[in-house]
Amino acid sequence: QPRREVLFFPSQVTCTEAVLQAPGAAPGPASGCQCSLPHGESSLSRLLRALLAARSSLELCLFAFSSPQLGRAVQLLHQRGVRVRVITDCDYMALNGSQIGLLRKSGIQVRHDQDLGYMHHKFAIVDKKVLITGSLNWTTQAIQNNRENVLIMEDAEYVRLFLEEFERIWEEFDPT
């Protein structure tokens, strides 16, 4: 049964330490986390899990990316050897709290537009197998306050079409 799910936001604010624990780490501390936040599932924790399932590749095509939790998830994947590529919009990249600079510093490939129109997509492709797309910009403001949707679809046809779009933009934004 291929995965087909939708997450609605705003997400309840929950502790995401257990999700963001490196795999192989003892499941003790974070699952027994004593912080004051609720420790159940939320739309954000489900989105993090869907991303952290990546084993080989992750393509990100995101208008805005400033959520620290989502930034940590992408860094974790990079550290695990997953090939991460990021396309983003230059107008947003310069804003306060953007994760893009941190991703670049850790060696992740990032390309951005330099023209008038916005690169307004908000999608991710996990292992060239699962498409994650919707209305949600990856910002804490949007996650915690906005009405948003994110589809998680294991769908070969959609993955193919979005991957083609990713590669088109990736080539177009090649700085060399």
Next chain:
Amino acid sequence: QPRREVLFFPSQVTCTEAVLQAPGAAPGPASGCQCSLPHGESSLSRLLRALLAARSSLELCLFAFSSPQLGRAVQLLHQRGVRVRVITDCDYMALNGSQIGLLRKSGIQVRHDQDLGYMHHKFAIVDKKVLITGSLNWTTQAIQNNRENVLIMEDAEYVRLFLEEFERIWEEFDPT
């Protein structure tokens, strides 16, 4: 075979008169339109066609709605007796060129939020059968200049989940 399609934007600027012709009208004038725009298909014309297929109901849940062509399509459906309901974001509604005032004047039901978070969805449900959702705000700026995606899915499960979300917000934004 259930419909499953993706439209990518920016859309080529094409003449949409033929698409927006009322059905039953003689297929002469608009299909033989003499204006200077190209008359082929485009992402916008495909989106218009998907909406104009509605026969009984159309739910719209849109952060921003200022495209004159999409406004005309919704007005046409209302004139044909399709039950149209619109949810939008109050912050955008007041902006220049919004179609929302025109829709209201013609008798279409519109509800909007009044809180801090954005109503950031961009989805439509046609005849409770087809879900149209993606990154695209319904503005000419986005249609003509931005990198955007719109999924068109005949999918009973997704339609059910998005319709539930629509009804939740519709009740919450009830002004009475």
